[in-house]
Structure formats: C-alpha cells, structure tokens
Amino acid sequence: MKLSPNFWLSEFTDSDTAERLGIDNTLPAELMAEARQTAAFMEQIRAHLSGVKEDDVPIDALSGYRCLALNRALKSDDGSDHRRMQAIDFIAPTFGSPLEICRALAPVVDRLGIGQLIYEHTWVHVSRRPQVKAFNRILTLAKAGGYLPGIVEAKA
Known part of the structure; x- marks a missing residue:
C-alpha cells in the first residue's frame, strides 16, 4: 500500500529480524493514520536532503513500525x-x-517537525514525537553505550 509519493507501507513494516524469528510485524489498523503522517514527515526530510544535494535523494527506510515482540527482540525500550x-x-x-x-x-529540526534526531553511526533515527526534555532532541549514540548531546563524530 502506497502511503505517499515515495513511501510504501511495506518499507515501514518489513523486517529481516521479524522474518527470521517468525514474528508477525503487521501494522495494526489503528496505527494507519500514524503511518501516513510518518510518510508525509519522511517526504519533507527527503525534499530537504534533495534540496541540499540539488538532486533527488531516495531514502532507504531500515526500520519503521515494530510490534512489541520485534521491539523486544531488538532489545529496544x-x-x-x-x-x-x-x-x-x-x-x-x-x-x-x-x-x-x-x-x-x-x-532544521524545527522546520521539518523532527522531534528527535539520533546519529546511530550506520543509520539515522528520526522521530516525529516532541521530546519532553530538550537535551534528548539531537543525540549521538555513544560507542561505550548511552547517548551524547548533539551530533558528534566518532574519534578514531
């Protein structure tokens, strides 16, 4: 199912981990409106990156929706x-x-409606939900665990 001009529902729900573990990661019907809003949000991010690059910038979604079982299998909160x-x-x-x-x-987190931006080193995490505490808004995953404020390049 197409959610927006450039994003499909399957991009947000497909998971190699879920498939390998036999977990059904089907999006519940009550979250379909959230999926459409997240697709629109990602369209804005794509448009911004394309504008910066002055060329079309496709986005590869690695992880979107996670059911509880998948979320726990990934050791996420x-x-x-x-x-x-x-x-x-x-x-x-x-x-x-x-x-x-x-x-x-x-x-441009405010202009794009990014509630949280995390540099995870091999991918980028973005969330639409505003953070209660401002210091949780823009973060870098620390190599030793936990998070650092801001976007911090790893030291070699």
Missing part, C-alpha cells in the same frame, strides 16, 4: 516511538553518510 509508528531509521546513500545526513538535518 518498550516505549520506543517505533512502536507507535512515529519513528524511522534510515539511510540515504546518494546524499552521503549518516553523519552527513544528521549534519544537514540538525539545523
């Missing part, structure tokens, strides 16, 4: 925005690395 279909983990190789993507998005 039960309160994850992925459970509410309000977050996407993605890459955009034609734009650049996840670090470059985060650097392009961080200055």
Whole structure:
C-alpha cells in the first residue's frame, strides 16, 4: 500500500529480524493514520536532503513500525516511538553518510517537525514525537553505550 509519493507501507513494516524469528510485524489498523503522517514527515526530510544535494535523494527506510515482540527482540525500550509508528531509521546513500545526513538535518529540526534526531553511526533515527526534555532532541549514540548531546563524530 502506497502511503505517499515515495513511501510504501511495506518499507515501514518489513523486517529481516521479524522474518527470521517468525514474528508477525503487521501494522495494526489503528496505527494507519500514524503511518501516513510518518510518510508525509519522511517526504519533507527527503525534499530537504534533495534540496541540499540539488538532486533527488531516495531514502532507504531500515526500520519503521515494530510490534512489541520485534521491539523486544531488538532489545529496544518498550516505549520506543517505533512502536507507535512515529519513528524511522534510515539511510540515504546518494546524499552521503549518516553523519552527513544528521549534519544537514540538525539545523532544521524545527522546520521539518523532527522531534528527535539520533546519529546511530550506520543509520539515522528520526522521530516525529516532541521530546519532553530538550537535551534528548539531537543525540549521538555513544560507542561505550548511552547517548551524547548533539551530533558528534566518532574519534578514531
């Protein structure tokens, strides 16, 4: 099912982990409106990245919706925005690395409606849900665990 001009529901629900573990990661009907809103949100991110690059920048969604069983299999918090279909983990190789993507998005989080931006090193996490605490808004996954404020390049 097409959710927006460039995003399909299957991109938000397909999971190699779910398939391997026999987990049904079908989006519940009550979250369909959230899926459409998240697709519209991702269209804005795609448009911004395309504008910066001055060329079309496709987005590869790596993880969108996660049912409780899948979320736990991935050792993610039960309160994850992925459970509410309000977050996407993605890459955009034609734009650049996840670090470059985060650097392009961080200055425009308000304009794009990004509630949370996390540089996860091999992908980018974005959420539509506003954060209660401002310091949780733009983060980098720390190599030793936990998070660092801002977009921080890993030291070699």
